[in-house]
Amino acid sequence: MTQNIDHESDNAPSITAATLAGDGQALAYFEKHGADTVEHSFAIANILHIHSNVKEASFFYRRALDLHSKSQTEYPLPQSLLQVRLLCLLKASEALPEEEILELEEYSFPQANYIRGIRAAWRENNFDESLKLIGNCFEEFHSGEEIDRLYLEIALRWIRSFGEDGFPKSQPQIPHHLYMYWDANPPVEISENIEYHQNMLGDRFTIFTRETATKWLYDHYGKEASDLFQQVRHPAEGADLLRLHVILAKGGWWIDADLRIKSDAEWNALATIPTTCQLFTTDNYVLHNDFFGATASHPVIANALMTAWANMFRHPGLYIAFKTGPGVLNRAVSRALFQSLELKAQLPVLRIDDQARFNDFVEEYEVHYKGNASWHSQ
Template sequence: MHGKTQTEFPLPQSLLQVRLLCLLKSSNVPPPEELGELETYSQALADYIRGIQTAWQDGKVGQGLDLIGNAFEIFHSGEEIDRLYLELALRYPPVGLRTGEDIASTNPIPSHLYMYWDCNPPEEIRDNIRYHQELLGTRFTIFDRDSAAKWLYDHYGREISEIFRKVRHPAEGADLLRLYVIMANGGWWLDADLRIRSLDAWKKLTTGSIKECHLFTTHNYVLHNDFFGAAPSNAIVSNAAMMALVNTFEHCGLYIAFKTGPGVLNRAVSRAIYNALQSHRPLCDLQIDDQHRFHETIEEYEVSYKHLGSSWHSA
């Protein structure tokens, strides 16, 4: 049905790579002639499909990662390629995401928790804020919209502060804030509708995190941006902050999770993995734990505003 021209959207290469990926997911072999056709449109897309095939069907994960290379760069941040790339990297010991646990960073993550609610939090969020204030005392900072804009103005200048105030959706502003706060101060970020399970859980996390950046992945390899930690000036968080700002200007209508949310963390990690593979050095300063480890520290609880169509926004 597609005319196979570069003026007809979706582009033929987009549909073809989706078809071939679906064949791989169903344990079928992509037809060589279709892979060849995809290569005429985009070498990077063909390398992506061949890399996934090599890893999944031939069991050669390292070779698959090499074939994929940095093909993720032709996609928007947060698209499926970032998740599949991370999944492969976690299965490949030389990347170092599951090795080197005893090597402590010389730039540790500060034991401080940050949180945000734009304005007028409902009672259940006020209770959660009080809970963390009592739990952590001076090691906890809560921002609202005004204090966040002032903090950004003081630390990054007028332009970033104004971008924060003018974003299309409050979630985008919260996403920008978390990246810039952790990039400047280091520490841990937690959404206001999540809570640390206990002081013991907090101590276990903060004393056990010996890397410069500590992330958690969901079961389908989307990195959590609702809870993560990093040291000041961490390269991965800095790259994610840059990506979020670029997306804000160049892809203003992009899905928020891809534009400023978890997608920019996934893309920053994809870049870090690619550079580690290119330099043949493991990512010793990055720790990525799974959803089970996330739930050992973090409790997700029901909040009524999510069921009321309210405009409240946590971060």
């Protein structure tokens, strides 16, 4: 028998354990806070969404919107709530209420077309129409939000390739040099990984510390870049900024300190890839920034760095992965694809491979520092 846990007025829909998908975390939150405010309904919706209870999440996003003042100064904004509600309905294979799409259009025409575009891809397998509808409405969102991942997935389906066809190829090769960063005092396993790469690559490997990175940025980009690096709120954020600056200036490959090139054979294979920018996606279409390569001055890396700088000043509290991490690479690729598809600009030479291909070249190995809240890995 479903327990009724209604905390609401007589006019509001009853909220039951079923409404909360039997989600223990959502149930606990509801019992403690109820769902009488935008904040609490939104929090419950996010818990449900994270746990893939998307139909139930859509209910609470709608509830948050109904409680909302509809002011453009109250956060989350009404269009954000309605957009994510409709996206959850799509994920749940539920019908989209046309009146709600029109309601979203009144707040934000681009976001309404985003929903229409996702529907065209998911429900109609019409990727061409989907890309036209979505256009560049990713600009309405922070870098790294879900729209960039969905846009990339749809674009790759449309291109029907992870770099073998559809992406331009080139003769110039990515400089055969590997870069890594650890801010200071590496634990034993990181020291061993650094030594492994030094032994395998010799002078084709550069390891930065916080001290050497600060000086390198000062010498290559100036005082502002060096100061910005020193002021980051977390070592991972500093590593994110450093990797973009280094690859933009010098070209080459970046690898995080908890990854390693599998062998000489895989390292040598990287030298034969006919592209000036090699990226890899996770299975969820997040672009890896823990291992990638590009030539110096590549436009995708330049755009990613521009976004990271802008985020540092405009959105200092943004989640690091969105602010300076993989999100800025996803946004840069979204822009390049849009400009090629809609503005007829030449697509930069670019290759995007999948997670399986990523695993061909590098491997992750167990480290212990991540269990420590003060870890400094990049």
